[in-house]
Amino acid sequence: MQKETSNPLTIAVLGGGSFGTAIANIVAGNGHDTRQWMRDSESAEACREARENHKYLPGVALHPELCISSDLQEAVQGCDIIFVAIPSKSFREVVRRVAPLLKPGTMLISTTKGIEHDNFHLMSDILREETTGMRVGVLSGPNFAKEIVAGHYTATVIASEDESLCKDIQTALHSETFRVYSSNDVFGVELAGALKNIYAIVTGMAAALDRGQNTISLLITRSLAEMMRFAEAMGADPMTFIGLAGVGDLILTCSSDLSRNYRVGYLVGKGKSLDRAVAEIGQVAEGVNTVRLIKQKADEMGVYMPLVSAIHAILFEERPIPEVIRNLMSGAQTFDVAYSAKP
Numbered sequence: 001m002q003k004e005t006s007n008p009l010t011i012a013v014l015g016g017g018s019f020g021t022a023i024a025n026i027v028a029g030n031g032h033d034t035r036q037w038m039r040d041s042e043s044a045e046a047c048r049e050a051r052e053n054h055k056y057l058p059g060v061a062l063h064p065e066l067c068i069s070s071d072l073q074e075a076v077q078g079c080d081i082i083f084v085a086i087p088s089k090s091f092r093e094v095v096r097r098v099a100p101l102l103k104p105g106t107m108l109i110s111t112t113k114g115i116e117h118d119n120f121h122l123m124s125d126i127l128r129e130e131t132t133g134m135r136v137g138v139l140s141g142p143n144f145a146k147e148i149v150a151g152h153y154t155a156t157v158i159a160s161e162d163e164s165l166c167k168d169i170q171t172a173l174h175s176e177t178f179r180v181y182s183s184n185d186v187f188g189v190e191l192a193g194a195l196k197n198i199y200a201i202v203t204g205m206a207a208a209l210d211r212g213q214n215t216i217s218l219l220i221t222r223s224l225a226e227m228m229r230f231a232e233a234m235g236a237d238p239m240t241f242i243g244l245a246g247v248g249d250l251i252l253t254c255s256s257d258l259s260r261n262y263r264v265g266y267l268v269g270k271g272k273s274l275d276r277a278v279a280e281i282g283q284v285a286e287g288v289n290t291v292r293l294i295k296q297k298a299d300e301m302g303v304y305m306p307l308v309s310a311i312h313a314i315l316f317e318e319r320p321i322p323e324v325i326r327n328l329m330s331g332a333q334t335f336d337v338a339y340s341a342k343p
């Protein structure tokens with residue numbers, strides 16, 4: 001049902017994948033003038049004709065007012081808000097192309113839960129580096145695209161130092177089934193979204209090995225400990241990790257085969273090579289690259305991340321899974337909760 005809005009905005013979503021489509025459907029449903037940009041003109045044409053994104057969200061009706069275009073200039077012209085739902089590998093390239101087409105003060109919101117390949121730049125860093133005079137935010141939370149479009153009650157987080165941007169995004173996205181909480185810890189929210197993908201690979205693998213619920217609980221809890229330890233070492237607020245973008249998204253992604261990262265872990269656990277698993281999924285699984293980057297960074301900084309080291313050993317060092325598990329289980333038994341609130 002179309003929601004009346006007293007302040008219709010012009011909004012573009014860059015990316016024709018599952019999450020871009022879910023976000024575009026929400027804002028179009030809220031009565032905003034919404035354009036979704038996808039790079040491939042044939043895909044755009046097919047989505048326009050069928051009113052369905054058959055490749056990424058089959059069986060889901062696109063909102064009748066959603067305009068789909070493969071013309072970047074047409075899509076972003078005059079936009080107040082642009083959601084960037086492009087995999088981290090191509091994020092900079094797309095932002096660089098779009099930068100000269102934007103009006104000053106446009107709100108640029110990353111939805112991408114990844115880290116840039118060759119360095120340790122998060123997507124909000126790229127938005128700031130590639131544009132001038134824009135307002136930047138990050139959207140992250142426990143949000144399977146398929147469940148959003150199916151109307152399951154869902155919440156997410158908009159993070160920005162710009163309070164009025166947070167309010168505008170909360171208003172633009174809020175619906176009967178979708179809630180948006182705010183945060184001013186951009187780095188923490190963004191880091192949480194990228195890190196949890198690693199642990200979804202781990203729990204997917206545990207599921208493939210028929211491990212029980214004790215094991216899954218152990219893995220999720222120790223994953224959170226690692227994430228918070230790393231976040232603190234990097235200067236993020238560890239408290240952010242007990243929110244929706246942290247433990248919320250960690251529980252979601254580590255518990256369901258709707259997660260592509262979980263499915264990568266599952267397939268590797270069943271004996272497939274990493275390349276084969278990634279190809280079989282056919283959509284972005286950001287955690288694979290994130291494992292490499294976090295392992296390197298944790299080693300440089302001397303942060304203890306046994307689960308990251310373990311999954312890195314399996315995926316990239318050809319170490320047998322039973323040996324890696326034995327090493328994990330024989331590691332030092334330390335404190336359960338090692339954090340204390342700082343005065």
Ligand SMILES: NC(=O)C1=CN([C@@H]2O[C@H](COP(=O)(O)OP(=O)(O)OC[C@H]3O[C@@H](n4cnc5c(N)ncnc54)[C@H](OP(=O)(O)O)[C@@H]3O)[C@@H](O)[C@H]2O)C=CC1
Pocket residue numbers: 015016017018019020021038039040056085086087088090093094111112113114143144145146282283284286
């Ligand atoms: N799916 C989900 O449930 C959620 C995803 N996210 C995050 O959203 C981000 C996007 O994910 P999602 O939509 O799921 O990804 P998908 O794998 O579903 O789709 C990726 C989209 O990006 C497009 N793309 C890839 N490279 C380029 C490029 N160089 N230029 C333009 N477009 C390109 C693809 O186009 P083509 O089809 O032509 O290859 C495709 O439309 C990810 O980082 C993910 O972490 C966040 C929350 C939930």
Ligand SMILES: O=C(CO)COP(=O)(O)O
Pocket residue numbers: 113141142143144145197200249252253258259260261262284285286
């Ligand atoms: O981030 C997600 C849900 O919040 C989606 O996870 P995957 O990218 O693993 O599918």
